[in-house]
Amino acid sequence: MTAASAIARKDWREFVRDRRLLVMAALMVLLSLAAVMTAYARVAAYEADRVATERRDRVTWESQGERNPHSVAHFATWALRPLTPLAVLEPGVTPYAGAAIWMEAHNQNGARARAIDDAAIAFDLGTFSVAWVLQTIVPLLIFVIAAGLVARERERGTLALLLIGGADARGLLPRKLGGLARIALLLAAPVLAAGIAAALLAGAVDPLRLALWTLAYILFFGIVATAAVAVSALARTVSGAMLILIGLWCVAVLLAPRAGVAIAQATAPTPAPDAFWSALRTDLAKAPDPFEDKAFEAAVLQRYGVGKVEDLPVSFAGLQLDESEKHGAVVFDRHFGRLAAIHAEQRAAMRWASLLSPVPALENVSTALAGTDGPHQLAFQNQAEAHRRAMIGALNRDMVEHGAGEDFDYKAGSALWRATDEFRFHMPNVGATLRTIWLDLAILGAWALATALLLRLASHRLARSIV
């Protein structure tokens, strides 16, 4: 038996004998399984509901009969955000972001139907999910288990015996880390396995995303375990080590992500909703109204070489509507673009919290790979807006081409509604997703390096202590 395996076996035996830790571990696994089942039920119900609603609404859309295209443009359609199967593992921003967008004429609407609006939260410390357990509870458990790994040996005097007996002082901590890794793996494996199984049951999972997501968490647990063993080696007593580790956990898991939000709000404050919509309305009102703009009428008459509107070979009202949409698009792009830029600045500011903890970076990686982060939400909103413009444009074009002389009395048939594309959200590919989180991956790498250096420092101090 090698020294490494002997130490790992001893640590494992102590863990198993310590009923306090076993009970905590068992509770954690039960909690995780509850989280998996809850999340699976939530995502499955959501997707079934979304698909059924889209089908029902398509029937309504196609059964409109003969109507004026602009009337139909006001009725419009809805974009409903799909949830990826990986949302079972990581809900990310989805409870806090709107899931439905009304793609009507004249307006770019915000996403609404947020799950948080229909939930009475007991005390919001995060959404109950596999990712929450892995980011919050598992590190706490690893810290609690690891606190005594070296410090207890020192307290009992067995550390000195071990080192005097010829154990490699510099190799001891990596071996302790190996033992802890076995325990942590045993704790996290059922959680990960259950979560991954539920995600696979929920739909077609992108294997690359799933693999990267799992690797990110393994790296995170590595960082947590390495820091824990180093602290245990540097502390004089078990309770001292536990105190330091609980303090670190508190800063890393509870405080740092919230501190990031505080930095973000201070550096790039979100506008008040009333201010945002009021400014948008004011700008829209400032844009020239083609229904009153004589210059527009003159330009159209000149383009078609006629003297008065009644002689136009196309629907003048259709042209006015199309022009109005173009003016609107410029205003919407400006205001929603500015809002997206503020959110991007906030995202960058929230990253500063990674100086205190690897958790904000892990959150970015985890939500991005699960397809439930801010950029994915923004992609949904942008695709919905692009679809709105294409759909309203097509309806206006039909009115322009076929409504000459009739304008708003013109009626198109069901063939036009059937020819309108349904909204389909195209998830950004893995490459595009990785481009949004490369910095977070680098931060996780830097944390891994920093904790490895800390472990090395602790090893050196341990080796020096027996000289």
Add this chain to the structure above:
Amino acid sequence: MLRLIALEARLLARERFAWVLLLFLALSCALAVANGRVLMDQQLDGRAIAAQGDAKARERVEGAFAPDFDRALAIVVPYWVRTQAVSPAPPLADFSAGRAAIEPHATTVTLRSRVDTLFERTAVDNPEAAARGSLDLGFVAVVLMPLALIGLGYGLFAADRESGAARLLLAQGGTPTRVLLARSVPRLLLVLGPLAMAAVVLLATGPQIDERGTAAGWWLLVAVALAAFWWAVILFVNALRIGAETAALTLVSVWAMLTLVLPAAVTATAQLAYPPPSRFAQIATARAAEMSSTTAYENDHPDLASESFAGRLASVRKSLSIARTVDRAVEPIARRFDAQLAGQQGIVRALAWLSPPMIAADAMTATAGTDVGRSLAFRRAAVDYMGQTKAALGGFIDRGAIMTRPEYAALPAFDWRPEPVRPVAQLLALFALALLVGAVALHRFRRVSV
């Protein structure tokens, strides 16, 4: 006794850990104060902008009262009216953010407003920031303060028992009660001091809102009651025959169970027991109802429909009829949303009694005016107001009457004032628990440790 407390305070001041903890708490409180002020400013600014209303819409309506205004167009004027429903500013949003940052605090009511779309244009916040949560004084009081107390108190007596110094200490200090009291006072002050200071700073620099001072007093009492509960638990664990390490582990486990696990489990239980109906189904229902009752363009642009009085009146009546059909279709679903959310709230309130941190968090957000109950009440009041406004405006169209200036001025105004919350029951419960656990702990100390 005072000399003993002073001695313990001096001993505590020599511990590096105490200073690190004080710095940590001071920084957390400073961050919470900064966050609170930003949030309160946003809340007040947002309300001020909303209260101004839509000047252009008002001007347009006012213009319709001119003597030479086209009578045929005047019948459409009720559709131009835009009024505001603005909730009063929560007195302590800067103390406990609760749902303040994510809940709507104002909305515009028009004849087109519907119960399912009344608050559609309210959210522009960053969902990533919302998902990470905010650091406010409530978070410091409910989450960080107990951990700080555990850090200061896990070895309060257990460490001395382990080292064998307990008997000597009790012989010198007198009764265990005296020793524990002497040790407790400086530690509790160390933790509660920064919190109280932060509350004073927020009160001194914050806005003048009715009931703010009184609400802050209740809020602080809840924080003290929660600290008392945790200190009683710490004393109890110290009274057990266990070492400092096991005491720390036990206390951290209790903290994690009460503060992290139970709230998450309670929320999940409430949502499973009272799942909200589908928002998607609500959308589809409204659309199907609309489609079954309209095929006309005039629904969207009544002012362009016709140039005659009769034509426009017919058009707006049709629009109104369609809107009422849609209202009737979505109303049962909206009622169900309300009922399910109230059911969830009931479960959360009931199960909160299992966890003192949840009792405290609930009491703090209720006192601050940022709890789900107040949000729900505002939404209901806004929906009621929408009903009154639509009835008044729709009445002109039903009667075929043109709205006059005095009638416009007499339209209902939103005036909803929530009753201030006094968390007496929660306070009593927290203090009672603290007394009970503390009494058991002291009893054990007298029996076991001396």
